[in-house]
Amino acid sequence: MTHPPADGSPDQGPGREAPPAGGESVDPMFAEVADIVTFIDAPEPDLWIRPSTPPVTIEIVDHDPAWTDHYADLADQVRDSLAPQGSFVGIDHVGSTSVPGLKAKPILDLALVVIDPRDEDDYVPALNSIGLDLTVREPAWYQHRLLKRLDPEPGQLHCNLHVFGPRCAEVARMRLFRDHLRIHPDDRERYQAVKLASAAQSNAAGETVTDYNARKQSVLREIYHHVFASRGWV
Structure with missing residues (x-):
């Protein structure tokens, strides 16, 4: 089993190295700062490929802590399934299950970057073969596609596989948010509180x-502002 790098850097495809210090611009899972700090809210009708389920x-x-192992197993499957097509660019564990100490829905969130x-046709059939089904298509929001594990086998977790292209601002934001919560307990606790209240x-x-x-x-959004301010971006 291949585990994600200890420094939180993404699993990337062959020939796509993580950026050197100060070289974030070469990372296909990063983006331009101007794009990262600009949110795109683009609601679209009829996004669901499959009918939405009742609440x-x-x-x-x-x-x-086992969520990290679940991610590593699924990331291996995704990478191996896409290898023949050559569409794989990188994958990373994002969302609340990627933040130690943070309460979460027991559903993995993964950010997958593909060439396009x-x-x-270059990636959905391959992902279907490992039990992931295309559920949402959002062309106006960074060409986002969402695939879900609809029928987990015993011992598997439900998951949301978010598919984007290289240099996507949303992928960069998800990684920055995760990394911020890992080292800022005040914002982590604040986010946890709003999660619990919102769920209730x-x-x-x-x-x-x-x-x-x-x-x-x-x-x-307020926590994102803290992330951006800490880097001198806003």
Whole structure:
């Protein structure tokens, strides 16, 4: 089993090295600062490839150190499945399950970068072969595609595989947010508090995960401002 690098750098494809110190611009999973600090909110109709399911109880649980191993196993499968097509650029563990000490929904979030997310034939069939199904398509939001593990086998976790292209601002933001929460317990605790409150409110109202995410949005953006300010970007 291949584990992600201890420094939090992404798993990248052959010939795509992580950037040297001060050389973030060569990293295909990073982006231009001007793009990172500019959010694109582009709601689109009819995003769901598969019908959305009825609301289910949003469960927030204690962090499980085994989530790192679950990520490593799935990342290996994704990378191996895409190797014949040559579409793989990089993959990283993002979202709350990637932050030790942070309560989370027991659902893995992975950021996958491919050469061109619009060319679905180049990666979707291969990902189907390992149990991941295309669920959402968002062309106006960084050409995002979302694949889900809809029927986990015993011992597997549900997962959200977010697919983007190289040098995507959203991928860079997700990694920056993760790294910030890992070393800033005050913002980590603040984010955890809004997650728990939002889950309770959404469950009481019979809302979807989309509604739950919307409830967290203002605090999420405030923490992003802390991330950007700490780097002198805003």
